[in-house]
Amino acid sequence: MLERSSSARARLRSAVTVAALATSTAFCGTAASASTGPTPKQGGVDVAVEWYDVTADTIAAAGSSAQVTNSRTWAISWLSAARALRSGPRQTAFQDAALASAVHTSLAGLIPARTAELDAAFAATLARIPASPSKDRGVAAGAEEATALLAERAGDGLDPASVSPPYPVPQAAPGVWQPTPPAFGPATQAGTRYARPFLLGRADRFRPEPPPALGSPKYRADLEEVRDYGALNSSQRTQAQTDIAQFWLGSSLTIYNGVLRAALVQSRWQTSRQAELVALFHVALVDTQIATSDAKYTYERWRPVTALRAADTGHPSIPSDPTWAPLHTTPSHPDYPSGHNTYSGAAEQVLTSLIGAHSREPFALTSPTAPGVTRTYTTWKVLTDENVGARVWSGIHTRSADKAGATLGRQVAAHTLRHAARLLS
Template identity: 90%
Template structure:
């Protein structure tokens, strides 16, 4: 099984020359976004992508000297974060000063600082107005007319639809949000639809007698933000990697570029099919299948997010993350790694393979009562396809 969000203290600290600047600034990025980030996950993914794509470009732009590469990486990430999250300027400047203090003075250091700032400024300009700010991600969305199969606001808050605007944002590489749009969900009344809904009804109910404690624990663990949990996964890959600094920067950049484009594709699919959530289907007078009786009191284990069912956003994220990690570092971590989750305080799970994370995500959303298995599986496939496309065309990011 799986891995942790290790703390900055796990970086090599035996002496100034031994500090891995990629890991150091990975932790700075994570801490900065945790403290002052956006309310929308895709906006935070954008911050990661801009910061680390500019770092990867900067590190590649000069000599293969450690002084240049370390200065360029830190400068690019610092410039990006100060611009995007200015509330953390003092902390970022202190971290930057600490990094620069370890790098020997000289032309390579000076060139690195300049290259990092230049690449970050250029990319920030390039991404201006890309539609990934919170207001653009969450525009007003009219509630569709109620009908079998059609999404409606869900209890208990019955809030407005979220993330409807992400589908109009400008991807980094995908080009079109609908490039890999999956086929439609199972047709109402079909055997597949019945199997989906019965599974969620039985295993995803708050008072389920079918769901085991182990399954409940997995559902609770993966209820946390994908960005938050998978930052621990990616950190483990970076820490354990034997890649040189430029390749580590590229790994972090491509991971988050793929995740931004995946979230854009996810929004496109969700708001194309506008498929109802299990709680709506199971409570409706017409559940969509004659053999499934309505249960107005049915309640999921976890509160249903306020957007359509198909495909599962958690699983598009996990599918894309798995694809990037498998392609760039292999199917396994070099060593077992631990993962924590903000929705399961005090719980640590240990993993060695990326696919297990995906498999648990698929099950977890069913056991939470908030997605059908078809939505989960379609999400994994969509995420993998978007990530594969990003990796195939990655050279465009660096040309």
């Protein structure tokens, strides 16, 4: 691990810890004071939002095919920014320059193919900031923190090859995961459980209890619900349920980028607190995905499509149907717990803890899997509730897997917030 200078460490030790901020009413946006109010924006531009968009655009244009790798890029870029901002004065010139420098340096190091575009965005930001020692100090602090964190996270096992190494197909048996139609592709994300977390420590720290036992009433209820409501040709699924399933089929990272951006825009916070929000959000999500992989490949629970087509469905009262097909294609990894819902639960926990249960104003979301559709929300929990139902109505997860996922995500995120000072001080 690359050590910071003693002066930088001293400055960071003198800062208020994020753990205290996370439990204070001030950090939840319910109080306004000289120390927690918004920072004046250079030229009317919110640099945090500006570089949030640069990060999203950079990852969308040239990011990794592995979602957790992209989450790592977000976490490193914004954690280095949060560290840099806490290391210096509150002057706008320093704060804006430090944030842009940290995110620019991180993204250029992680996605070098976008260096030209990143350099142009960085130059545009710096051009708005009047020349001063604070500006120069901010540029230097941002680059220093980013360089240090890139070195610190090197070899953490979150690269695509480590995330999805070859995984032997388990021996077929009732309840055991098997490759799913139509592609019957290899298992993915099995290696994420071995990656180095930011704060979780052990991948199994919050491992959920085992899924419902085969033959149990709960197992029967789960499988019958997916059979009836998640089928491609379901007569019981409503149009509203189909629409929700289609909307949330999109990448959690992509859709929740819109959620977090809305929170960031509405926060009216000083730049340092904006950076901490984005950093902790994505740190929690990296650790959540590590915990998700651990649970999935510990239990290796089969997917509904495999269970419903099997000669032995796992419950004597559920007949086999070799032709049953889900509304949406089943991803290539085990059922329990639902990754979409671990992600949603973690995001809900971070936003609720740091902002409150509701957004300041209604916010609109779009989804890449529902072109032209906009859904509007005011509370973070509703997003999780929709995700829980959506994966059942898609025919790709049981409700037990969805609920266990949301709980796991909340637990990991709460752990992240409790121990966040370790990252920022």
